[in-house]
Amino acid sequence: MLDLSLSFYFAGELDRPDDVCYLAPEAQFTHPDIAEIYRGSFGVEIRNRLLSAKIHKMVRHLKDELYKFIDKFEIGIIIPQNCLTIPLNIPLGLAITQVIMETGIETIAHHHDFYWERDRFMTNGVWDYLAMSFPPRLPAVHHVVINSFADEQLSLRTGISATIVPNVMDFENPPPPPDDYASDVRQALGIEDDELLILQPTRVVQRKGIEHAIELVNRLGMKAKLVISHASGERNDTGWQKNLHPGRHFSPRRPGDLPFYL
Numbered sequence: 001m002l003d004l005s006l007s008f009y010f011a012g013e014l015d016r017p018d019d020v021c022y023l024a025p026e027a028q029f030t031h032p033d034i035a036e037i038y039r040g041s042f043g044v045e046i047r048n049r050l051l052s053a054k055i056h057k058m059v060r061h062l063k064d065e066l067y068k069f070i071d072k073f074e075i076g077i078i079i080p081q082n083c084l085t086i087p088l089n090i091p092l093g094l095a096i097t098q099v100i101m102e103t104g105i106e107t108i109a110h111h112h113d114f115y116w117e118r119d120r121f122m123t124n125g126v127w128d129y130l131a132m133s134f135p136p137r138l139p140a141v142h143h144v145v146i147n148s149f150a151d152e153q154l155s156l157r158t159g160i161s162a163t164i165v166p167n168v169m170d171f172e173n174p175p176p177p178p179d180d181y182a183s184d185v186r187q188a189l190g191i192e193d194d195e196l197l198i199l200q201p202t203r204v205v206q207r208k209g210i211e212h213a214i215e216l217v218n219r220l221g222m223k224a225k226l227v228i229s230h231a232s233g234e235r236n237d238t239g240w241q242k243n244l245h246p247g248r249h250f251s252p253r254r255p256g257d258l259p260f261y262l
Helices: 032-041 049-073 090-103 127-133 148-158 210-220 235-242
Strands: 009-011 021-023 106-110 141-145 162-164 196-203 224-230
Touching: 009 049, 021 049, 032 049, 032 090, 049 090, 090 127, 141 148, 148 162, 196 210, 210 224
Parallel strands: 009 021, 106 141, 141 162, 196 224
Antiparallel strands: none
C-alpha cells in the first residue's frame, strides 16, 4: 500500500532534509553543461551533431540518477514539477520520459508554463525533443494544469486531456494576522488606510492577464490600488507593458481613474 504521506525529492538544488532528498546537480537548469545545451538549442533552426551527442550523453547520466533515486526510496509515483513542461533542461525531460516508458511508473505531470507560451522557445533546433517530452503523451502520465486556458491549449496542440488544479491561495482558510515583517506593508506601498489593497502575486507578463486585473479593480467602483508583486523578467514583454494603461483597458462605463500600481 502506497504511503502518500511520504514525499521524497529529486533535484539539482535542495533545501529539504538530506534523508528525503537525492541530489543530482545536472537536474538544475543553471548547471553549466545544461545551460550550454540550452544555448545551443534555441535561437537556431538546426542543431549540430555534437549537441545531439551531448544531449544523449546527459540523458543517460540523468536516467541513471533517476533509477538510483527510485530504488533508494522505493518510489511508487513521481510528480515532475514543470520539468516536462518548460524546456529549460532538455536532457532531464527526456530522461524522465524514458524512465516512465521503461518502468510504467505512475506519474502526475504538473504543468505551469508550456513552451508555446513563450516566444523565446519558438525558434529552435529541438522540435523532436519538444514533441517527445514537453509534455510526453504516455499512458502512465496524468497531466495537471493550473487554468482552463492551459487545458484548452494542451488539448488543441497535443490531444492530451488534463485535470485543472488552480494554483491559488486557500480562500476557505483565512491567513494568519500580520507579523512584524508585514505590519507596515500598506505604508511601505503608499496605500492609505481607507483604500482597498488588491494584490496580484505574479510577474507583469502578458500571459498573466494583467489587463483583467485592471478591469476588475475598475468594476469594483471602490477606492483601491492594484499591486503587482513582480517585474517581468522577460525581455520580450517590454513593448507590451508600455501599452498597459488604464485608459486602454477600462470599459466605457468606468466612473473615473482609479489609482493602481504596476
